[in-house]
Amino acid sequence: MPTPRNVPPFRDAEIxxxxxxxxxLGFDEETAIKEASRCLQCKNPLCRTGCPVGVNIPAFILKxxxxxxxxxxxxxTADNNLPSVCGRVCPQETQCESKCVLGNKFGAVAIGALxxxxxxxxxxxxxxxxxxxxxxxxxxxxxGPAGLSCAADLCKHGFSVTIFEAFHTTGGVLSYGIPEFRxxxxxxxxxxxxxxxxxxxIVTNAVIGKSLTISELKQRFDYIFLGTGAGLPSFMNIPxxxxxxxxxxxxxxxxxxxxxxxDPDSATPVQRGRNVVVVGxxxxxxxxxxxxxxxxxxxVTIVYRRSRAEMPARKEEIxxxxxxxxxxxxxxxxxxxxGNGKVEKVRLIRTELGEPxxxxxxxxxxxxxxxxxxxxxxxxxxxxxxxxxxxxNSCPELKTDSRGVIKVxxxxxxxxxxxxxxxxxxxGSATVILAMSAGKRAAKAIIEECGGAL
Amino acid sequence: xxAYYNIAMYKIIDKRILADNVNExxxxxxxxxxxxxxxxxxxxxxxxxxxxxxxxxxDYDTEKGTVTILVQTVGATTWQLSLKQAGDCVxxxxxxxxxxxxxxxxxxxxxxxxxxxxxxxHPQAKLLHSLGKAPDxxxxxxxxxxxxxxxxxxxxxxxxxAMTDDGSYGGKGFVTDKVAELIESRVYDAVLAVGPLxxxxxxxxxxxxxxxxxxxxxxxxxxxxxxMCGCCRVTVGGERKYACVDGPEFDGHKVDFAEAGLxxxxxxxxxxEHYCRIRGEVK
Numbered sequence: 001m002p003t004p005r006n007v008p009p010f011r012d013a014e015i016x017x018x019x020x021x022x023x024x025l026g027f028d029e030e031t032a033i034k035e036a037s038r039c040l041q042c043k044n045p046l047c048r049t050g051c052p053v054g055v056n057i058p059a060f061i062l063k064x065x066x067x068x069x070x071x072x073x074x075x076x077t078a079d080n081n082l083p084s085v086c087g088r089v090c091p092q093e094t095q096c097e098s099k100c101v102l103g104n105k106f107g108a109v110a111i112g113a114l115x116x117x118x119x120x121x122x123x124x125x126x127x128x129x130x131x132x133x134x135x136x137x138x139x140x141x142x143x144g145p146a147g148l149s150c151a152a153d154l155c156k157h158g159f160s161v162t163i164f165e166a167f168h169t170t171g172g173v174l175s176y177g178i179p180e181f182r183x184x185x186x187x188x189x190x191x192x193x194x195x196x197x198x199x200x201x202i203v204t205n206a207v208i209g210k211s212l213t214i215s216e217l218k219q220r221f222d223y224i225f226l227g228t229g230a231g232l233p234s235f236m237n238i239p240x241x242x243x244x245x246x247x248x249x250x251x252x253x254x255x256x257x258x259x260x261x262x263d264p265d266s267a268t269p270v271q272r273g274r275n276v277v278v279v280g281x282x283x284x285x286x287x288x289x290x291x292x293x294x295x296x297x298x299x300v301t302i303v304y305r306r307s308r309a310e311m312p313a314r315k316e317e318i319x320x321x322x323x324x325x326x327x328x329x330x331x332x333x334x335x336x337x338x339g340n341g342k343v344e345k346v347r348l349i350r351t352e353l354g355e356p357x358x359x360x361x362x363x364x365x366x367x368x369x370x371x372x373x374x375x376x377x378x379x380x381x382x383x384x385x386x387x388x389x390x391x392x393n394s395c396p397e398l399k400t401d402s403r404g405v406i407k408v409x410x411x412x413x414x415x416x417x418x419x420x421x422x423x424x425x426x427x428g429s430a431t432v433i434l435a436m437s438a439g440k441r442a443a444k445a446i447i448e449e450c451g452g453a454l
Numbered sequence: 455x456x457a458y459y460n461i462a463m464y465k466i467i468d469k470r471i472l473a474d475n476v477n478e479x480x481x482x483x484x485x486x487x488x489x490x491x492x493x494x495x496x497x498x499x500x501x502x503x504x505x506x507x508x509x510x511x512x513d514y515d516t517e518k519g520t521v522t523i524l525v526q527t528v529g530a531t532t533w534q535l536s537l538k539q540a541g542d543c544v545x546x547x548x549x550x551x552x553x554x555x556x557x558x559x560x561x562x563x564x565x566x567x568x569x570x571x572x573x574x575x576h577p578q579a580k581l582l583h584s585l586g587k588a589p590d591x592x593x594x595x596x597x598x599x600x601x602x603x604x605x606x607x608x609x610x611x612x613x614x615x616a617m618t619d620d621g622s623y624g625g626k627g628f629v630t631d632k633v634a635e636l637i638e639s640r641v642y643d644a645v646l647a648v649g650p651l652x653x654x655x656x657x658x659x660x661x662x663x664x665x666x667x668x669x670x671x672x673x674x675x676x677x678x679x680x681x682m683c684g685c686c687r688v689t690v691g692g693e694r695k696y697a698c699v700d701g702p703e704f705d706g707h708k709v710d711f712a713e714a715g716l717x718x719x720x721x722x723x724x725x726x727e728h729y730c731r732i733r734g735e736v737k
Contacts, residue, residue: 168548210551233682235687267504269728341716389699390681
């Protein structure tokens, strides 16, 4: 009979909530082998069908079981170019692990933790060797998950790839968005370094649509892939949102994650609120709340207009946030931010769930007369993003939908010949792994157009 | 591949001291220079620990691949930059960001620059001059030494009016005094006013009663400068706008200057603290 699922150790909540060290400590070798041994090595592995990039899960788990850890990484990198990233941030519980036959009865194999364990064997793992050069050139715009995975597959097939990044640092959301305590930046750097060894050229400080236009790139490259990510942060359009002390989660997290504002030597300032309100309940909201706690807040409250069941964040992230003392104020919505020169209070209203909306989620309805005020000195809006207009404005022939999301076909072709797009820029906000699979799909289509096969 | 792709550092080609605490830098940054236009800005980091700070493009040379910025030493980043000499490099330099100013649809334009704001109106004056529509220009500063680019502006303007607070050069008083006088006696299609927030607001109050279109350039606090962080948001006509992607120029009669002032000063204390700390270490 299968043994119970092994869980990696976590840093103690009381200690970790005041530092930026990684929360999940990962498996040691012994536990990894033990967990790998739980895998039944199904003939028709359902777990693989749950993976957006189709990693050969039983094969890499078998390698771990046999003690060949770098070999396990090599199995994963055949399909997934960022295993140590995905092992940490993929929602495995709704993907691969949700399909595991051990599932409900014994607990699914901890595929995510094993992927991370193998992925971290990046040092010593063999670099993928680039294929013979095809002579074809591709410009990849954005060095986030979509761009990186697209670039890696193209490099493997002999394409000359140049990645253009607007920031001074590569990684996109992996660098500016996801905090150090969930995804250490040395991991991101190591994964990108391996891509550079594969032959990709990286150009930072290049804003496509400004520094260079699509039409200029088209003169120099055979293909272009747009993986520019999400865009403008959303706000609620309530009074007081312009007050100092109100910021988007993007701003708050970028100051800390990318600009290292938590470090006293960093020149970049960040607000260190004592009594912080985070509006929203996705993974970004959890990241912002937990970061505010780590910057020294006395109290951090997540305000969400629906109930716990509708919170879009991963269950694990919600649990970790609560363990760290973050309070959830559910069925509540801000109506006004109040302050004289800076944020002092937020006025909230209680809500109840009404009829389901077009996405099937029950719509929150304000309860009349239930308004109340709460003191706060910092409000962080984690409400998602709307598409960034910089690139699309500079290239009118690039068709977008009514929201400004770049229109693509099933493999990522845009309305401009030779130009592909994927990730949040072409789908709206989604996950790292979905962006990666979009990057891979576009790479496959480009390779096929050039007569190759992936 | 073109040479301008693989630039690891951005070299200071030339540095000029224009006034006490005001330096002009010509920086080698071909990607930023290539498509630069008047009204746009760049973001630079002095070193690996540096903050991303926006600077308006004061001039550019597409052929040479250089961008010129004017920097007033006011805090940590600008102080670190002031220590750099020609031949040194800055870690990062990205642009051109924001939208170019388009004044081509206006016939007669009045440009108003206050202090460092002269940097912003300089390329605009140059462009309008080249289009045969030389503007009138009002340049203002506390004192004579702080009147920036006065020779260049004289060259590109149809008429130049200087104003100093202390009367050490040109007229004594504020730029608004001159603007009020000019709009009374001359006909303009638009005003572009660039400088400190209170100056831009004051110019707007002068032009508002006569309904003279007045464009201002918002120097908001920014992080990425590409529309990702929302830090630079400005309320314009009751709507939320992002200075980096919707601006930096807006209809001055619709800008909520009170809010912009609060937002601009928000990080000042922290920045001061950092400035003191790094200077202490160097001393």
